Amino acid sequence: MSAQMPYPQHVRAVLTLGLPLVGGHLAQFAIGLTDTVMIGWYGAEELAALTLAHTAFITLFLLGAGVAWAVMPMVASYAAQDDQMRIRRATRMGLWLSLLFCLAAGPLLWFSDPLLRALGQAESVAANAQVYLRIALWGMAPALGVLVLKSYLAGLEHTRIVFWITCLAAVLNVAFNYVLIFGNLGMPELGIRGAAIASVLTHGVSLVGVVVYAKAKLPEHDLFARFWRADWEMFFEVFRLGWPxxxxxxxxxxxxxxxxxxxxxxxxxxxxxxxxxxxxxxxxxxxxxxxxxxxxxxxxxxxxxxxxxxxxxxxxxxxxxxxxxxxxxxxxxxxxxxxxxxxxxxxxxxxxxxxxxxxxxxxxxxxxxxxxxxxxxxxxxxxxxxxxxxxxxxxxxxxxxxxxxxxxxxxxxxxxxxxxxxxxxxxxxxxxxxxxxxxxxxxxxxxxxxxxxxxx
Structure with missing residues (x-):
């Protein structure tokens, strides 16, 4: 029956699924863009450090994102087979692998100053970049957690919520930056530290949003019940698909x-x-x-x-x-x-x-x-x-x-x-x-x- 689906119906299906995902990616891009613009208003030296720090953070983040993105095709395939148990198992082990990756990446971000100077960066820029990264590293786990759960929701074709949560994150990021970078609304002026704290808060709020939605709308998967229990078979299956x-x-x-x-x-x-x-x-x-x-x-x-x-x-x-x-x-x-x-x-x-x-x-x-x-x-x-x-x-x-x-x-x-x-x-x-x-x-x-x- 599906083999006879006409192309206009395929187009409608892709638009229904894809437009919220496109919007979500554009909103995610807007977060990085507003960070750059707002810290650029604060100071040129801070902008140089933020650019360097963002490059280091996003490089490690995209490396770790492999296992998060592996969850999407696995969940989509299991959903087509109506295999609810394996949907839960794949998502949970994606979260496990993301947490383990954060433990491995943390020291690289914490001790980034000597690494950046070894790569030929100026001392003052490298030092400021490390200041940012030592705070921002605490946002790596929630950021990857959000990506795993977004992949899980997208695999089940719950893409509109992915879009709205990312848009909310983009708006909150601007607000947090406005308050924390420049010291508005009675808060201390924190400069590049404020940008890092804003990033962590944004990722944290996003994680709360996707967790609440998953628990409320998809209770049959019960993703976090006995979360500490290992599932090594699925762990290595997600890893094998995700590391490439x-x-x-x-x-x-x-x-x-x-x-x-x-x-x-x-x-x-x-x-x-x-x-x-x-x-x-x-x-x-x-x-x-x-x-x-x-x-x-x-x-x-x-x-x-x-x-x-x-x-x-x-x-x-x-x-x-x-x-x-x-x-x-x-x-x-x-x-x-x-x-x-x-x-x-x-x-x-x-x-x-x-x-x-x-x-x-x-x-x-x-x-x-x-x-x-x-x-x-x-x-x-x-x-x-x-x-x-x-x-x-x-x-x-x-x-x-x-x-x-x-x-x-x-x-x-x-x-x-x-x-x-x-x-x-x-x-x-x-x-x-x-x-x-x-x-x-x-x-x-x-x-x-x-x-x-x-x-x-």
Whole structure:
């Protein structure tokens, strides 16, 4: 029956599931953006430290997020089989693994000052970054806990609550920053410490929100009853699926971190333009991440039912929707580049004209990689939905670091194309990832599932 579902019905299903996830990712992006803007109003030195601290925190967070994201396809697959027991087991062990990861990551954040100075950072910036991270590390566990429970809820297609909780977190983060960074409403002025405390409070409130919702709306899973009891079989099952996702995340964020380093070699103006262009490209990328999550859930459902036709139709649908979103983004980036870049800059900044000119060129290159960037992240979502993560991890690492990074260096420095050359290298790497991942899905996964169904 599902094999005959018409494409318009697939589109409605993806929109119903995906739009709240897209909105949630955009709200999450807004949290980081408002942190940057508000601490930037406070002071330039604090902004430099926050940028460095955020990079360290998010790198570890995305590594740990692998097990949280592994929960989503597992829950979707078990839900399709109506296996309530395994839904609970997978979610609980995802929470266990997240807590264990926090214990391992904590010392790296606590003793970050010497590590950052060893990486060539200025003493004062590294010291301030450690001040932030020693407070922010207490938010790592609730942040990963929220991500596990969001994956659990998304796998069960409870995506609207994910959106509303993330929006609430974004609003609260602004309020906490306003009070704690600047010392408003009778609170002491805490500067970068206030930003860190605001982050911890935001993650804590978000965790309370998702826990209350899960207990109230899904009591049949009773996630926290006898939470201390180990379930080693499921523990290692979640771990086996999750660690490649974490390393894939690390590989991709490392590519963009390395590109920022290269842009820094070119000077402060190219680096500033790069920072603005990355923010704009990331905002667009959040749309594709939301669609990728929807692809994971729907692919997980089809995989749980061993429904190859539904999997293929759903995949074509979400890829087409990602392509439409990419074309709209391209029109925006090419049609309004100067206002978009200029919105990030003080009109009185003496370097404004030069940064805008550089940023406009980078946005033109960013328009090139919209289609392939969306395609590769949706392909990853589809592959995760069918619980295929190890080979995609290797493919992504090869594309990002074996193709993209050398191409960025050659185009930027050997060919002398500068910043646009570095970004063109990113286009090459993301294109390689899209091609390899899509070929794996269409030539191996879908035919393999068809063969399994026929054999049964």
């Amino acid at each position: 996702i974490g390393l894939t995340n690390l590989s991709e964020i490392g590519l963009f971190a390395a590109s920022a380093l290269m842009m820094g070699w070119l000077g402060t103006v190219p680096l500033a333009a790069h920072g603005i262009a990355v923010q704009l490209a990331t905002a667009a990328f959040m749309i594709h991440v939301g669609l990728s999550n929807a692809a994971t859930v729907r692919a997980g459902n089809a995989f749980g039912r061993r429904d190859a036709a539904h999997l293929a139709r759903g995949a074509w649908t979400v890829l087409a929707m990602s392509a439409v979103a990419s074309l709209l983004t391209v029109a925006l980036l090419l049609g309004l580049p100067e206002p978009l870049v200029g919105a990030f800059l003080d009109p009185a900044d003496p370097d404004r004209a030069e940064i805008v000119a550089s940023g406009v060129v980078l946005l033109a290159v960013a328009a090139l990689f919209q289609l392939v960037d969306g395609a590769q992240v949706v392909a990853l979502g589809l592959l995760r939905g069918v619980q295929d993560t190890r080979v995609p991890m290797l493919m992504a690492a090869l594309a990002y670091w074996g193709v993209g990074m050398p191409a960025a260096w050659v185009c930027g420095f050997v060919f002398g194309w500068g910043g646009p050359g570095v970004w063109f290298g990113l286009v090459v790497g993301l294109s390689a990832a899209a091609v390899m991942l899509l070929l794996r899905f269409w030539r191996q996964i879908v035919p393999g599932l068809v063969g399994t169904v026929r054999a049964a």
